[in-house]
Amino acid sequence: MDMQTLYLIIPLAPLFGAIVAGLFGRLVGRTGAHVVTIAGVAISFIASVLVFQDVRAGNTFNGTVYTWMVLGDLSFEIGFLIDSLTAMMMLVVTFVSLMVHIYTIGYMHDDPGYQRFFSYISLFTFSMLMLVMSNNFLQLFFGWEAVGLVSYLLIGFWYQKETAIYANLKAFLVNRVGDFGFILGIGLVLAYFGSLDYATVFAKAPSMATETITLWPDTAWSLMTVIGILLFIGAMGKSAQFPLHVWLPDSMEGPTPISALIHAATMVTAGNFMVARMSPLYELSDVALSFIMVIGAITALFMGFLGIVQNDIKRVVAYSTLSQLGYMTVALGASAYSVAVFHLMTHAFFKALLFLAAGSVIIAMHHNQDIRYMGGLRKYMPITWITSLIGSLALIGTPFLSGFYSKETIIEAVRLSNLPVADIAYWAVVIGVFVTAFYSFRMYFLVFHGKERFHQGHAHGNEPDTHHDEHHGGTPHETPWVVTGPLLALALPSLAIGYMTVEAMLYGDFFGNAIYVSDRHQVMHDLNQNFHGAAAMGLHAVVTLPFWLAVAGVGLAAFFYLKRPDIPAAIAQRFKFLHQLLLNKYWFDELYSWVFAKGARFLGGFLWRRGDQNVIDGVFVNGTAHLVERFSRLVKAFQSGYIYHYAFAMLIGVFALVTWFARLN
Numbered sequence: 001m002d003m004q005t006l007y008l009i010i011p012l013a014p015l016f017g018a019i020v021a022g023l024f025g026r027l028v029g030r031t032g033a034h035v036v037t038i039a040g041v042a043i044s045f046i047a048s049v050l051v052f053q054d055v056r057a058g059n060t061f062n063g064t065v066y067t068w069m070v071l072g073d074l075s076f077e078i079g080f081l082i083d084s085l086t087a088m089m090m091l092v093v094t095f096v097s098l099m100v101h102i103y104t105i106g107y108m109h110d111d112p113g114y115q116r117f118f119s120y121i122s123l124f125t126f127s128m129l130m131l132v133m134s135n136n137f138l139q140l141f142f143g144w145e146a147v148g149l150v151s152y153l154l155i156g157f158w159y160q161k162e163t164a165i166y167a168n169l170k171a172f173l174v175n176r177v178g179d180f181g182f183i184l185g186i187g188l189v190l191a192y193f194g195s196l197d198y199a200t201v202f203a204k205a206p207s208m209a210t211e212t213i214t215l216w217p218d219t220a221w222s223l224m225t226v227i228g229i230l231l232f233i234g235a236m237g238k239s240a241q242f243p244l245h246v247w248l249p250d251s252m253e254g255p256t257p258i259s260a261l262i263h264a265a266t267m268v269t270a271g272n273f274m275v276a277r278m279s280p281l282y283e284l285s286d287v288a289l290s291f292i293m294v295i296g297a298i299t300a301l302f303m304g305f306l307g308i309v310q311n312d313i314k315r316v317v318a319y320s321t322l323s324q325l326g327y328m329t330v331a332l333g334a335s336a337y338s339v340a341v342f343h344l345m346t347h348a349f350f351k352a353l354l355f356l357a358a359g360s361v362i363i364a365m366h367h368n369q370d371i372r373y374m375g376g377l378r379k380y381m382p383i384t385w386i387t388s389l390i391g392s393l394a395l396i397g398t399p400f401l402s403g404f405y406s407k408e409t410i411i412e413a414v415r416l417s418n419l420p421v422a423d424i425a426y427w428a429v430v431i432g433v434f435v436t437a438f439y440s441f442r443m444y445f446l447v448f449h450g451k452e453r454f455h456q457g458h459a460h461g462n463e464p465d466t467h468h469d470e471h472h473g474g475t476p477h478e479t480p481w482v483v484t485g486p487l488l489a490l491a492l493p494s495l496a497i498g499y500m501t502v503e504a505m506l507y508g509d510f511f512g513n514a515i516y517v518s519d520r521h522q523v524m525h526d527l528n529q530n531f532h533g534a535a536a537m538g539l540h541a542v543v544t545l546p547f548w549l550a551v552a553g554v555g556l557a558a559f560f561y562l563k564r565p566d567i568p569a570a571i572a573q574r575f576k577f578l579h580q581l582l583l584n585k586y587w588f589d590e591l592y593s594w595v596f597a598k599g600a601r602f603l604g605g606f607l608w609r610r611g612d613q614n615v616i617d618g619v620f621v622n623g624t625a626h627l628v629e630r631f632s633r634l635v636k637a638f639q640s641g642y643i644y645h646y647a648f649a650m651l652i653g654v655f656a657l658v659t660w661f662a663r664l665n
Contacts, residue, residue, distance in 0.1 A: 003054055003061065007080050010047045010090060011129040013040040014097075018123035025115030033115035037122040038101045044125065045094035048087070055087040062135050062199060074194070081135035081198060085341065085514035088505075089132040089273060092348045093266050097125040099486035100261040103356055106482035107257055107363065117157060121261060124150040128266050132273060137186045137196040140274070144182065144238065147267045148175050154258040155251045164253040171247040178237015178244050185230030188213075192223060202280040202516075209284045228281055228288030232295075235271025239325050242299045246588050248322055249306075252314040256359030259314055260352045268321065269344045272328045276337040276515060283335065283518040290421050293333025293414075297421075297428035300326030302586070304432050307439035309572075309582040312369050313358045316443045320395060321351055323432060327410050330425050335521035336413035342505050343406035346498050350394035350403055353490040357388040360483050361447060364476035365454060371443055376452035380476045385448050387487040392444050394494045396437040396550045399541040402498030405534065407433070409506060409527065411546055416526045433546045437553025445561045499534045507531050 017040030021033040028036065061082040069076040080086075101121060108117050127150055131143025156168030186196070192208060193201045205224070212220040235241065240248040248268065252259055262268070275282060275292065282288055300323050307319035324347050331340035362369055364381055378385045394403040411433070414426045454476065478484065504510045507528050517524055531537065541547045560568050572579040584590070638649060 003051070003059070004063075006047050006051060007061065007082060007133070008065070010044050010051065010094075011126050011133065013043040013047070014122045014125040014129070016040055018119045018126060021115050021122060022119030025119065028115075030114045033118045034101070034105050037118040038098070040122060041094060041098045041101050041125055044129070045091075045098050048090040048094045051082060052087040052091055055082060055084055060084075064135075068138070074190075074196075076138050076196065077136060078139050079135040079197075080133045082133065083514040084511050085273075085277065086133055088341070088345060090129060092345055093125065093128050093132065096266060096348055096352045096490075097121070097128075097261060099352065099356070099489055100257045103260075103359070103483055103486040104257045106480045107359055108255060111255075113157065117154075117255065117257075120150055120154050120157070121258065124154070124258075124262060124267070128270070131270055135198055137189060137198075137201075141183065141186060144234070144270065144274075145179070147262075147270060148172070148179070148238070151175075151251070151258075151262050151267055154262060155254040157254050157258070161253065167247075167250040167253040171251050174244050174247040175237045178234045180233075181230045182234025182237075185227050185234065188223070188227050188230065192227075198277070205280050205284060222285060222287065224281060224284040225287045228278075228285045229291055231278060231281075232271075232275060232288065232292055235274055235329075236295065237271075238274075239268050239271030239329070240299075240322055241271070241295050241325065241329055242302065243588065245299060245303060245322055246585070246592065249315050249318045249585070252312070252318050256314065256355060256362060259318070260355035260359070266348065268325055269328070269348065272325065272332060272340055272344055275329075275332045276341050279335075279337045280516045282332075283516060283521065286419060286520075289333045289335060290419050291333075293330055293417070293419060293425045294421050296326045296329025296331075296333055297425035298326070299323065300330060300432045301428040301435070304435040304439065306582055306585055308435065308442065309579065310439075311372055313361060313371050313374075313443065313447065314355070314369060316371070316439060317351070317354050317358055320354070320436065320440065323436060324351065324395075327407065327429060327432070330414055330429055331410045333419065333425070334410075334413045334417040334422065334523050335517050336410070336417075336523050336527070337515045337517065338506055338511050338524065339406065339409045339413050339527075341511075341515075342502070343403075343410060345501075345505075346394070346402040346406045346494075349490050349497060350391045350401075350494040353387060353391040353487060353494050354395065356483070356487055356490065357384050357391060360384040360479045360487065361388075363479050363483065368454070371446040373453050374447045375450045375454065376448070377476055378448040381448075381478045383478055383484040383487060387484075387491045388444060388448065390491045390494050392440045394498075395440050396553065397433060397546060398550070399538040399547065400499055402494050402496065404541065405498035405502040405537065408537070408541065408544070408546060409502075412527060412530070413523050416523050418521075430546060430549065434549040434553045437550040438557050441554045441557035442561055445557055450562050499538070502534050502537070503531070 014037070017037035020028060020036045025033050061080060064077045064079040067075055067077050101118070104117065104121065108114055111117065124147060127143055127146035129143075131140060131147060134140040134143060152168045152172045155171050156164045158164045189201055190196055192211065193204050195201055195204075208223055211223040213223045213226055214220055215226070236244045251262075282292075303319055303322035303326060307316050307323070310316045310319060324343070328340045328343050328347070331337070331343065360381065361374065361377065361384060364377070364384070365374060368374075390401070394401040397404045397407040411426070411429050414422055414429055417425075501510075506524075581587075638645070
C-alpha cells in the first residue's frame with residue numbers, strides 16, 4: 001500500500017463508521033454501531049502511527065487529492081499537507097478519539113441515542129482530520145465548519161432538554177461571530193494573493209509585508225496585520241478566547257465523552273493549530289502577535305478565576321480548559337509556535353483524562369455533578385482517584401509530568417519576548433499558575449478526600465439519568481473497564497510524554513519547515529541557550545517562582561477544603577460582590593443577552609413596525625392603492641354620460657392644445 005492511499009484511509013475510515021452507525025444504526029444494532037466506529041478510528045490511529053514514522057524518516061507530502069472547481073486561473077482543491085505538525089496532530093486526534101469511543105460504550109450504555117452518538121463522534125473525528133490535514137484554505141474552512149456543526153449536534157444531543165438546546169444554539173451563534181472574521185481573512189488572502197494554497201500564499205507573503213489596505217478613508221493598515229487579526233478572530237471563536245469564550249462552559253450540557261473529545265482535546269485547539277500553521281503570515285506582523293498575546297493573557301488569568309467558584313465538576317474542568325487555551329495563545333503571540341503546539345499535545349492527554357475521570361465520578365454518583373455532594377471517593381474508586389490525581393498534577397505543572405514541560409516553557413517564552421505587551425502577559429500567566437493549582441485541587445480534595453457527603457442529598461446534574469441501577473443512593477463503586485481502561489491509557493502519556501518529547505519538539509528539528517520563525521523574534525533561540533535536558537529542567541523547577549506558586553495553590557486548597565471549610569464560606573460572605581462577579585461569569589452572558597439578543601429583537605421590531613408596516617405597507621403598497629383609488633374617483637366624475645359634458649371637455653382640450661402650440665411658435 002502506497003502512502004497516498006494511507007493518507008486517504010486516515011479520514012475516510014471514521015467517515016465510513018459514521019455513515020454506517022448513522023444511517024444503518026437500527027440494522028447493525030448497538031453492538032454493530034460501536035464496533036464499526038471504533039474499528040474505523042482504530043484503523044485511522046494505526047495509519048497515523050505509520051504516517052508519523054514515515055514523516056520522521058524525512059518523507060513529507062503536499063498534493064491535491066481532487067479538484068473541486070476551477071474559475072479562470074483560480075483552482076479550488078481538496079488536498080493534503082503531511083508534515084511533522086500534521087502527523088503529530090493526527091496522532092493526538094485519533095488516539096484521544098479512540099479512547100473516547102471505547103469509554104462511550106460504558107458511559108452511554110443505557111442511552112436510547114446510542115448509535116446516533118457513535119455516529120456523531122466518528123463524524124467529528126473525520127471533520128477534525130480533514131482540518132489538520134488540509135493544504136489549502138478551502139479545505140481548512142470545510143473542516144472548520146464541519147467540526148462546528150458536529151459540535152452543535154453533540155452539545156444538543158439530549159434535545160429534549162431546554163438547557164442543552166440553549167447551549168448548542170449559543171455555541172453555534174458565538175462561533176458564527178468568529179467564523180465571520182475567519183472567512184473575511186480568507187477572502188483577503190484570495191483577493192491579494194490570488195490563491196488559497198498554503199505553499200503559494202506562504203511563498204508570496206514576504207513580498208506582501210509592506211502592502212497596505214484602506215479600511216476607511218485616510219487610514220492605511222498593514223495587509224498582513226488585518227489578515228492576521230481576522231484569521232485569529234476565527235480562532236477566538238473556535239478556541240473560546242475572550243470575549244468569545246462564553247459558549248464553552250455551557251457546552252458541558254452535552255454528554256461527558258464529547259466534553260473530553262471536543263471541548264478539551266481537539267476541536268477547541270483547532271484555532272491554536274491554525275495560527276501555528278499560519279506562522280509565515282503572523283511573523284510579518286508584530287501588531288497581530290501583540291493582539292494574540294493580550295487576548296491569550298486575559299483568557300488564561302480571568303477564566304481561571306471563574307474555576308474557583310464552580311461547583312459542577314465538569315464546569316471546573318471546562319474553565320480549566322479555557323485557561324489552558326489562553327496559555328497556548330500567549331505562546332503563539334510570543335512567536336513560540338512549537339511551544340504552543342507542544343502544550344496543545346500534552347494538554348490533550350491530561351485534559352481528556354480529567355474529563356473522562358469526571359465522567360467516571362458522575363456515573364458513580366448516579367449523575368449528580370455537584371462536588372459539594374461528593375467527598376471520600378478515594379477508597380471506593382481507586383483507579384479513578386489515581387488517574388484524576390495524575391491529570392491534576394500534570395495540569396498544574398508538576399515537575400517531570402507532561403504539563404510541566406509545556407507550561408514552564410510558555411512562561412519562559414513570554415518572559416523572553418520583546419513584544420511591548422509581554423510584561424503584562426508574563427504576570428498574567430505566572431499568577432495563573434497559582435489559580436490553576438488552587439481550583440484544580442479544590443475539586444480534587446472535595447471529590448476524593450474529606451468526609452463523605454454523598455448521603456446528604458442530591459443536587460441534580462446536567463445529564464439525564466440514563467444510568468439508574470439498583471445501587472441508586474447506595475455506596476459508590478468503581479466504574480467498568482470500558483471506562484477505567486481509557487483512563488489508564490491516557491494517564492501514561494500524561495505522566496511521560498512531556499519528558500520524552502520536549503527536547504525533540506522544542507529544541508530539535510522535529511517540526512522542520514512546518515513552523516517558521518523570523519530572525520526578528522529570538523524567543524526560541526534564547527530558550528535553546530538555557531535548555532540543558534529534560535531532567536535538568538525538572539530539577540531546576542524547585543527554584544522557580546511558578547513551582548512555588550503551584551505548591552502554594554495546592555497547600556491553600558488543602559487547608560481551606562480539608563481543614564477549615566468555614567473560611568471559604570466566610571470569604572465569600574465578606575467579599576460578596578466579588579463572589580457574585582465570579583458566579584455570574586463577569587455578567588458576560590447578561591451583557592450579550594441585553595446588547596445583542598435583545599438589541600437584535602428591538603431592532604427587528606423597530607424595522608418591522610416603522611419599516612415594514614409604516615413605509616413598505618403604508619406608503620408603497622397601501623399608499624399606491626389609495627392613490628389609484630383617489631385618481632379613479634376624480635376620473636369617474638368626468639364619466640357622467642351627458643354629451644354636453646364631453647363636448648365641454650373637448651373644447652377645453654382644444655383650447656389647451658392651441659395655447660401650447662402658440663407658445664412653442
